[in-house]
Amino acid sequence: MLNIKCPYCGDRSQKEFAYGGDGTIIRPELNKDISDEKWDEFVYLRKSPRGKHIELWHHIAGCRQWFKVQRDTVTHEIFKTAKMNEEIK
Amino acid sequence: MSQSHRLINEGLINRNKEIVFKFNGKKYIGYEGDTLASALLANGVHLVGRSFKYHRPRGFFGAGVDEPNAKLQIKLNNHSEPNVNATEIELVEGIEATSQNCWPSVEFDIGAINNFLNKFFPAGFYYKTFMWPKSFWYKVYEPFIRKAAGLGIASLKKDKERYEHKYEYCDLLVTGSGPAGLSSAYSAAKNGAKVILAEDKPRFGGSLLTDDVTIDNLSGKAWADKIITELKEMPNVIVKNRSQVFGYYDHNMMVMFERTGDHLKNKPKYTPRQRLWYIRAKEVLLSTGSIERPIVFGNNDTPGVFLSAAAKEYIKVYGVLVGKKPLIFTNNDSAYETALEFKKQGVEPVILDTREEQSSELIDNVKNQNIEIKFSYAVIAANGYKKVKSAQIGKLNKDKTGFENNEIIECDCICVSGFWTPTVHLASQSGNKLKFNDQIDAFVPDKSKQNETSIGASKGTFNLKETLEEGFKTGFEVSKNITNNNNSISIPNSNEAKKISHDKFWCSPLPKGKNFKRFVDFQNDVAVSDIEVALREGYRSIEHVKRYTTLGMATDQGRTSNLNGLQLVADVEKKIVPQVGHTTFRPPFTPITIGTIVGREVDMEYMPIRKTPMHTWHKKNNAVFVDAGAWKRPRYYKQGNETLFEAAKREAKNVRDHVGICDVTTLGKIDIKGPDAAEFLNRVYTNAWLKLPVGKARYGVMLREDGIVMDDGTTTRISENHYHMTTTTAQAANVLSHLEYYLQIVWPELNVNVISTTEQWAGAALAGPKSRDVLAKLFPNLDVSNEALPFMGYVEGDLFGLKARIFRISFSGELAYEINIASDYGLFMWEKIMEAGKEFNIQPYGTEALSTLRIEMGHVAGPELDGRTIPYDVSLEGLVSKKKDFIGKRSLQKEAFNKDGRQKIVGLVPLDKKSSIPEGSHLVVDKNAKLPNPKLGHVSSSCWSVENNNPFSLAIVKDGKNMIGKKLFAVSPLKNTAIEVEIISSHYVDHEGKRVRS
Numbered sequence A: 001m002l003n004i005k006c007p008y009c010g011d012r013s014q015k016e017f018a019y020g021g022d023g024t025i026i027r028p029e030l031n032k033d034i035s036d037e038k039w040d041e042f043v044y045l046r047k048s049p050r051g052k053h054i055e056l057w058h059h060i061a062g063c064r065q066w067f068k069v070q071r072d073t074v075t076h077e078i079f080k081t082a083k084m085n086e087e088i089k
Numbered sequence B: 001m002s003q004s005h006r007l008i009n010e011g012l013i014n015r016n017k018e019i020v021f022k023f024n025g026k027k028y029i030g031y032e033g034d035t036l037a038s039a040l041l042a043n044g045v046h047l048v049g050r051s052f053k054y055h056r057p058r059g060f061f062g063a064g065v066d067e068p069n070a071k072l073q074i075k076l077n078n079h080s081e082p083n084v085n086a087t088e089i090e091l092v093e094g095i096e097a098t099s100q101n102c103w104p105s106v107e108f109d110i111g112a113i114n115n116f117l118n119k120f121f122p123a124g125f126y127y128k129t130f131m132w133p134k135s136f137w138y139k140v141y142e143p144f145i146r147k148a149a150g151l152g153i154a155s156l157k158k159d160k161e162r163y164e165h166k167y168e169y170c171d172l173l174v175t176g177s178g179p180a181g182l183s184s185a186y187s188a189a190k191n192g193a194k195v196i197l198a199e200d201k202p203r204f205g206g207s208l209l210t211d212d213v214t215i216d217n218l219s220g221k222a223w224a225d226k227i228i229t230e231l232k233e234m235p236n237v238i239v240k241n242r243s244q245v246f247g248y249y250d251h252n253m254m255v256m257f258e259r260t261g262d263h264l265k266n267k268p269k270y271t272p273r274q275r276l277w278y279i280r281a282k283e284v285l286l287s288t289g290s291i292e293r294p295i296v297f298g299n300n301d302t303p304g305v306f307l308s309a310a311a312k313e314y315i316k317v318y319g320v321l322v323g324k325k326p327l328i329f330t331n332n333d334s335a336y337e338t339a340l341e342f343k344k345q346g347v348e349p350v351i352l353d354t355r356e357e358q359s360s361e362l363i364d365n366v367k368n369q370n371i372e373i374k375f376s377y378a379v380i381a382a383n384g385y386k387k388v389k390s391a392q393i394g395k396l397n398k399d400k401t402g403f404e405n406n407e408i409i410e411c412d413c414i415c416v417s418g419f420w421t422p423t424v425h426l427a428s429q430s431g432n433k434l435k436f437n438d439q440i441d442a443f444v445p446d447k448s449k450q451n452e453t454s455i456g457a458s459k460g461t462f463n464l465k466e467t468l469e470e471g472f473k474t475g476f477e478v479s480k481n482i483t484n485n486n487n488s489i490s491i492p493n494s495n496e497a498k499k500i501s502h503d504k505f506w507c508s509p510l511p512k513g514k515n516f517k518r519f520v521d522f523q524n525d526v527a528v529s530d531i532e533v534a535l536r537e538g539y540r541s542i543e544h545v546k547r548y549t550t551l552g553m554a555t556d557q558g559r560t561s562n563l564n565g566l567q568l569v570a571d572v573e574k575k576i577v578p579q580v581g582h583t584t585f586r587p588p589f590t591p592i593t594i595g596t597i598v599g600r601e602v603d604m605e606y607m608p609i610r611k612t613p614m615h616t617w618h619k620k621n622n623a624v625f626v627d628a629g630a631w632k633r634p635r636y637y638k639q640g641n642e643t644l645f646e647a648a649k650r651e652a653k654n655v656r657d658h659v660g661i662c663d664v665t666t667l668g669k670i671d672i673k674g675p676d677a678a679e680f681l682n683r684v685y686t687n688a689w690l691k692l693p694v695g696k697a698r699y700g701v702m703l704r705e706d707g708i709v710m711d712d713g714t715t716t717r718i719s720e721n722h723y724h725m726t727t728t729t730a731q732a733a734n735v736l737s738h739l740e741y742y743l744q745i746v747w748p749e750l751n752v753n754v755i756s757t758t759e760q761w762a763g764a765a766l767a768g769p770k771s772r773d774v775l776a777k778l779f780p781n782l783d784v785s786n787e788a789l790p791f792m793g794y795v796e797g798d799l800f801g802l803k804a805r806i807f808r809i810s811f812s813g814e815l816a817y818e819i820n821i822a823s824d825y826g827l828f829m830w831e832k833i834m835e836a837g838k839e840f841n842i843q844p845y846g847t848e849a850l851s852t853l854r855i856e857m858g859h860v861a862g863p864e865l866d867g868r869t870i871p872y873d874v875s876l877e878g879l880v881s882k883k884k885d886f887i888g889k890r891s892l893q894k895e896a897f898n899k900d901g902r903q904k905i906v907g908l909v910p911l912d913k914k915s916s917i918p919e920g921s922h923l924v925v926d927k928n929a930k931l932p933n934p935k936l937g938h939v940s941s942s943c944w945s946v947e948n949n950n951p952f953s954l955a956i957v958k959d960g961k962n963m964i965g966k967k968l969f970a971v972s973p974l975k976n977t978a979i980e981v982e983i984i985s986s987h988y989v990d991h992e993g994k995r996v997r998s
């Protein structure tokens, strides 16, 4: 069970969170033309990197905020967590 | 012959408290503080079980977690548990223990014939034999394997014991209370750290309980007692005995199980039997010690063969002699300590040392006591079938590959020591790649991947002085980094006999012409010859050898066998052990009960239950409940001997004819507020939301980004910037997360807040032609006419002084309203509605009637919105805006979603107007066609139409648009039905929607 630091609440057990997938995906803007390929890429295609990965987590049993987590997919080490408007480099 | 092997003085047991217990039906007496093993040994009982494969007689071998043989079936307080380790279970009055894996008895076991047929049971026997013919598998092989496999018998009775879970956080978790654990816990605690010290055994002290050492001028045990007493008094320390840390998980999550009640005959009320601890530790100190490993020799599994440290522990802790004529067989100094303990008790041991004549403090001490030592000697084989009677021994030749002679020596036990193996399980579980230390011929922890440090014997430090230094230093340094305190304590002086290096001898060679079985793994009956067969047959990877021979795969995880197994593979392959590598260590370290894992989450506590405020009323009125997620919803209200079918029909008909009331509290409710709320809804829903006036509700559909319908419901504009959204019961949590995702991540510029209000409002649906009459009576001061409160209108009313929200929405096809009131008044509202509705024949209706009503009118729900349908499929395409963009819209352009012949919802009526169509039935053209019969669609929802008095179903069918009027078969292989049906419109009641607008 991971220990995740919610940027709003602090260290909490994984039990309180829901996983939200790749945190680098940007939804295409509304009302703009987009090719089938680009749209499909947004909806379906996700990388499954080995190593560092920026992902979304949702503090569902806490403050209900979505935030970013940089985690190693092999060791589960968490390097950094950040609010949505903060950068993780 | 009571307690024939009990010593008069030695030991830590309570001789004032006798405990009566049974083993294989016979009564014995032990003392408080005994384990089942020590009590049996005190009574001279050695034969406890039969081995797994060959059914060879087996006795005790270790004194704790190292025990591979003594797994017993334990009965206590009407509760039976298999595979309990006799060396770990504490003696409790009334225990009835029985041997496993033997029939008819442990003394005479039919299965022992396997021992004499053992050439038919080589390594990989199962793989080789049970391959063919295929038809034999179910009838012959599987029953045979099932009977042969497994040891004890699991109880079929419900486990009535109480188990608990506990969560704890600390700076430092110390796993084991030997010298390393005590010193590190003590120095960290003195430095202000929050410490948990866990000890697997009932007594603290580890090796200090049995070793002849002094610390701080006290005996090892006295020093341990002193430190523990002090630790127990410190507010920043939790000290736990009978508590084993068995798993090391991510981010220093440690899992420990505590045997809170197993040692108590009568537990106080609410004391659990066992407790599982989840401990998040900033740092973990692994002071798990080491386990003695055996030297392999012929018939080394005969009862009466012990690890030498176990023999010493039986004397020192339990006051029990494992034999009165011991033969000690060693390649190192530590067995000499066992010899000295025997001697102290007036027993004369003989020592065989594989090393050439040596001198060391211990050896000299033994020599001075006139104990016989035979250097360069080894045990060839044990003699005796059910108990060691003598041993064949021999003088080793120069290179130790054979014997120069062969003698018989009388003995009643053989205490063997092949040096020490650090217990590295937790370190390995933490991700620490182990390295081989050829000084001690064992694996030790290497670089830490998590915040863990091994200290003392678990990292190969076998010297007391160094162990204490490591403990005090590590405890201080680790705590300093956490607490920033700087209180170090001086390391106490210590004294122990110096030891010299061990001999790498690990397995006695077979004399020419002899074919003794030499066991490497006792629990799984893996002998040297089995591993040799595996290697001969081409198995190379140690992981493959392990699986093929089952070496180390038993519940003892090969604690005493792994290294010898590796050594053997290395010898045969002409490699060294580190080249062979080791197999994976996995939690749990020792078996734990399923009850502990489950904890309190059983029966009513299996999952949380959500009840609406009207629950007590429903119960009083014979509601039969159904689970809707965590909610309990009335399925129907049973009258007399009614069946579900009859009740649902009655309740639904009453709605169509008069008026019904349904508890809709469980619907998801989300409050949406903010100046951009309308814009937000416009993006979330497929239809237009910008122009919804205040005081109006609208039905909306939301999609996922892939175009699939996610949920539907009505949203009402309460005031300018305030909306009240409803979701289906099932999707309430998902929809809220979905909205939060878009507000927080995708469109943070929108000024909108959302919050769940599901639990804040109780809801009642009032449906039927008479519903307006009931409403008017409830709200005498409110104009509820069709003009003042039209279809999809919203008003607030005063219900006996309480603010009520009234929505004119309908999911039944009838004139209908939903009334919401603050949850606390839900029951009050319900009772008032029932009272007002009495004269109009009001009746409550449950989810079954609710379904009937919605199916009849063709309103889609969960079975249609099944995560595979787009708006067109469920005839909601009219709600898809062509003008604006919204979540998932782009996906609707997908070719497959726009193809001719796309699936669509339809209605179905059986031609005979009688046969109910099972949900899930497949629609086919020819019911007798050859399989696989081409499927045109499936039946999603079925009901008995109360409007038309015949069965009616909804189905999603290929090219449904052009199928109206066609006849198909609805086949259900599951229910064995094939019903001819006609396809009709999905709206079976009030096509034009006149009633809802009346």
Ligand SMILES: [Zn+2]
Binding pocket: A006, A007, A008, A009, A010, A059, A062, A063, A064, A065
């Ligand atoms: Zn939070």
